[in-house]
Amino acid sequence: MNPFPPYSSFAEPKLSGRYITNTHIDPLLSDYNHSIIGHSTSGLPIYRIRMGTGSSKVLMWSQMHGNESTTTKSLLDLLRFLNTNPDWLDNLQLSIIPILNPDGAKAYTRVNANQVDLNRDAIDLSQVESRVLREEFDQFSPDYAFNLHDQRTIFGVNGKPATVSLLAPAFDQNRNYNSCRTLAAQLASTIFEGLHPMIGSQIGRFDDSFNPNCVGDAFQSAGVPTLLVEAGHYPDDYEREKTREYVFYAYVLALKAIATSSFSDISVYCSIPENQKxxxxxxxxxxxxxxxxxxxxxxxxxxxxxxxxxxxxxxxxxxxxxxxxxxxxxxxxxxxxxxxxxxxxxxxxxxxxxxxxxx
Ligand SMILES: [Zn+2]
Known part of the structure; x- marks a missing residue:
């Protein structure tokens, strides 16, 4: 695995800003092995990209909240990076859903076209988008899952903006750590240790109250180590282009850890200060x-x-x-x-x- 070249050499130049929809990513998908795995409430395609044939399977989905696009931009950067650095995929098999909620993306809303928050629909699966994700989860049977979001500018940590926040969601009310959640927390530790030299203390830990309706909690309960990544504010970066870069590094750090089975200690994760509003x-x-x-x-x-x-x-x-x-x-x-x-x-x-x- 070669060290990666400068970010600017593979950042997807056709994506920028906060408004990212199917229309923006459509022209980029022809470079990748992509397919349509379902349609949204109002009939827009939900895309999935597959990459790699290695043994460790990783499912990543973004924009289940339509107005949270930073992690989508970083995913397209990641795809571009992996396309030119295929050795990084030797032990990995990726399934990536860049925009799970294309109606919300188009309308720039958190919710889908039925005004439902898909991240509170993990049990009911009342929405077609929720079912598409669950079917991919069941069929692909990932070893790791990444639930990718943006957080509002109100969140801070250590008196600084929380540029990236991480959560290994709970799988039970008592917020215990079993082997599955521990692995997710170790992934977060790995990301923290890699990002800390770059953004210092601007990394927060999310509140881990258990909510089985949240997808991360549900997948963790199903025994798949699941990590929530929240892209947040970086000073003077309301378009979240700088944050996008740090989230990309977070992906690369996590995938490298998974591919090489080398994770940082859980104590690192547990010592990350909690986000505050x-x-x-x-x-x-x-x-x-x-x-x-x-x-x-x-x-x-x-x-x-x-x-x-x-x-x-x-x-x-x-x-x-x-x-x-x-x-x-x-x-x-x-x-x-x-x-x-x-x-x-x-x-x-x-x-x-x-x-x-x-x-
Ligand atoms: Zn969200």
Whole structure:
């Protein structure tokens, strides 16, 4: 297994930004062994790519939440990398579903066309997309599974944005570790140790409350080591292109560990700090503002809403919280001196405030 060349040499150049749909990946699939394994609620194809004939089988699926596209971009980078570095596949057999929820991807929604969260449908299998994934899981019979998502910018760890978060989901209410979950946690340890020199402490561990309706928990319960990977915020990277690169490295680190059966110790995973909801996109500290007619002094947090406009995602700021937010952080914490002569109303347009601050 050769060391991999610089990321820029194989990153898929035809994908960028947050809005990634079947239309974007369709033209890329001809380079790979792909097929249609089902159709979405509104009839869009659900694609699967197979790669490698090795003994360790790995199932990876992305965009079961339609508006979570970063891990999909990283998957297409991975495919491009493996196409030119086939020795990496000697011991691997991959089944990759890049967009499980193409209707949600097109509409830029978390849910599918029936407004159902597919990651709460693992028991009922009420949705066609859920059944497609379960059938692939049953037929392919993977040795490892990767459940790939994006997380919101609110998540932080160690007072920094959580650029990548990992979870070895629980398989029971008591959140015990059996051999299956331990292996998933060891995979997470391996990723952490590989990424840590690159992004330091910006790696979090997700809350492991057991929910059998979540697909990761269900697959873990079925005895297949399953790892949840959440792509998160990196400073000044709302298009998540930098995060995409780190997620790609996470994939490569994990696949190398699986191919060589060499995993880091579970204690590494257990020592990763848990994600906390402590971030706003903007945090205005110690400002004067009007709220419901009352003049107040305190902190104001603004959060972006992601809105689909003309086939791309617009980021529209909105007021999110006010009061004493001294325990929180802002991805941007502007100098607010200019607001001293401008009493803004918390009910009014957040964009006006940002304009005043030249943001
Ligand atoms: Zn998600």
């Amino acid at each position: 402590l971030f706003f996109d903007f945090l205005l500290r110690d400002v004067r503002y009007l709220e419901n007619g009352d003049m107040k002094r305190g902190d104001v947090g603004l959060q972006y809403k992601e809105v689909l406009q003309n086939s791309s995602i617009a980021f529209q700021a909105a007021f999110s919280a006010s009061g004493d937010l001294s325990h929180c952080f802002g991805h941007i914490e502007p100098n607010c001196e200019k607001l001293d002569w401008f009493d803004f109303k918390i009910e009014e347009s957040a964009q006006n405030v940002l304009n005043t601050l030249d943001l």
